[in-house]
Amino acid sequence: MIKEKLGQIRRDLHRIPEIGFQEFKTQQYLLNVLSQFPNERIEIKTWKTGIFVLVNGINPTKTIGYRADIDGLPITEETDYDFQSEHPGYMHACGHDFHMTIALGILSHFVENPVDDHVLFLFQPAEEGPGGAEPMLNSEVAKDWKPDIVTALHISPELPVGTVATKPGLLFANTSELFIDLKGKGGHAAYPHTTNDMVVAACSLVTQLQTVVARNVDPLDSAVITIGKITGGTVQNIIAENARLEGTIRTLSVQSMDKVKERIEALVRGVEIGYSCKATIDYGSMYHQVFNEETLTMEFMEFISANTDFTVQECKEAMTGEDFGYMVEQIPGFMFWLGVDSSYGLHHAKLMPDEEAIHVAVELMSKYITFKATQK
Numbered sequence: 001m002i003k004e005k006l007g008q009i010r011r012d013l014h015r016i017p018e019i020g021f022q023e024f025k026t027q028q029y030l031l032n033v034l035s036q037f038p039n040e041r042i043e044i045k046t047w048k049t050g051i052f053v054l055v056n057g058i059n060p061t062k063t064i065g066y067r068a069d070i071d072g073l074p075i076t077e078e079t080d081y082d083f084q085s086e087h088p089g090y091m092h093a094c095g096h097d098f099h100m101t102i103a104l105g106i107l108s109h110f111v112e113n114p115v116d117d118h119v120l121f122l123f124q125p126a127e128e129g130p131g132g133a134e135p136m137l138n139s140e141v142a143k144d145w146k147p148d149i150v151t152a153l154h155i156s157p158e159l160p161v162g163t164v165a166t167k168p169g170l171l172f173a174n175t176s177e178l179f180i181d182l183k184g185k186g187g188h189a190a191y192p193h194t195t196n197d198m199v200v201a202a203c204s205l206v207t208q209l210q211t212v213v214a215r216n217v218d219p220l221d222s223a224v225i226t227i228g229k230i231t232g233g234t235v236q237n238i239i240a241e242n243a244r245l246e247g248t249i250r251t252l253s254v255q256s257m258d259k260v261k262e263r264i265e266a267l268v269r270g271v272e273i274g275y276s277c278k279a280t281i282d283y284g285s286m287y288h289q290v291f292n293e294e295t296l297t298m299e300f301m302e303f304i305s306a307n308t309d310f311t312v313q314e315c316k317e318a319m320t321g322e323d324f325g326y327m328v329e330q331i332p333g334f335m336f337w338l339g340v341d342s343s344y345g346l347h348h349a350k351l352m353p354d355e356e357a358i359h360v361a362v363e364l365m366s367k368y369i370t371f372k373a374t375q376k
């Protein structure tokens with residue numbers, strides 16, 4: 001697909017970010033692009049707001065899977081793009097507009113240059129939450145069209161264009177969302193002794209949560225608790241009856257996840273007693289760690305060094321989460337970081353990745369998948 005067309009697709013997608021399982025316009029846009037491909041070679045099936053696209057091979061012995069996530073984030077864009085989000089309060093701040101565009105570029109390559117094996121594209125909803133990978137892979141469609149190997153990329157703002165970073169084994173952390181609701185007794189701001197103030201309870205709990213990782217997790221086994229949002233109360237002169245903390249837990253090991261949750265629950269029980277309130281904990285969605293299949297990952301890294309102008313780096317594991325972890329739990333595969341060189345990072349309102357990365361990634365993955373698709 002020509003460069004200008006891919007650039008336009010990325011900008012069109014950037015304008016219409018939608019959150020998990022609400023990607024209706026995105027799905028329609030992708031289906032429109034797909035309908036412009038000659039259809040002798042491709043089969044398309046939708047699943048919820050996601051799409052499976054099978055590019056049939058000429059002499060297939062296996063199916064190579066390529067996954068792109070399609071959802072945006074609830075964040076107000078602050079870039080100076082002239083193609084800013086048209087959905088107020090939402091933005092493609094995690095690069096999924098890039099991920100989709102790159103997938104379409106690779107798909108277009110294999111429609112025009114068919115290879116022996118089938119290539120299956122999974123345009124997957126709800127990566128940011130509540131998680132689309134696991135149900136998509138367990139869907140009826142995936143029972144017929146299950147890939148033998150699967151790969152995916154994630155943009156990396158910190159790396160220059162033309163760089164790939166990955167590692168065999170553990171790449172991304174185990175994650176669990178965290179929602180804590182506190183309910184006390186509200187009242188007049190001037191009569192605190194007649195109330196149980198949930199703003200004070202919430203602030204104290206946030207401070208206590210900082211001790212969980214520091215004092216319960218082996219320093220050599222990383223973990224993170226981030227509270228990204230606090231809400232509570234109604235107005236400045238009413239003592240708050242309710243407060244809510246929203247956050248996420250990240251751990252490199254499953255054991256640490258269990259331990260961290262146990263400690264959070266103990267602290268929450270303490271706040272119930274100490275502040276005479278009721279608390280509920282909801283862990284929302286949980287993602288399995290991304291564990292790259294070692295042989296495939298090493299082969300991919302060697303392939304890049306030997307056959308492309310890309311620089312390939314072995315990176316450290318990251319505390320980011322990815323529901324792609326469920327895919328590589330079931331199917332041999334790997335994920336890698338793609339350099340896109342942005343001064344602002346992932347989940348930032350000013351994320352501005354370099355579009356040149358789209359073109360080099362399409363070329364890279366077309367080459368790599370061709371190599372895998374002709375390997376017996």
Ligand SMILES: CC(=O)N[C@@H](CCC[C@H](N)C(=O)O)C(=O)O
Binds near residue numbers: 128177287319
């Ligand atoms: C790559 C990336 O940024 N992924 C997200 C996944 C979020 C999972 C879930 N909503 C949670 O917050 O636990 C991330 O924040 O790492």
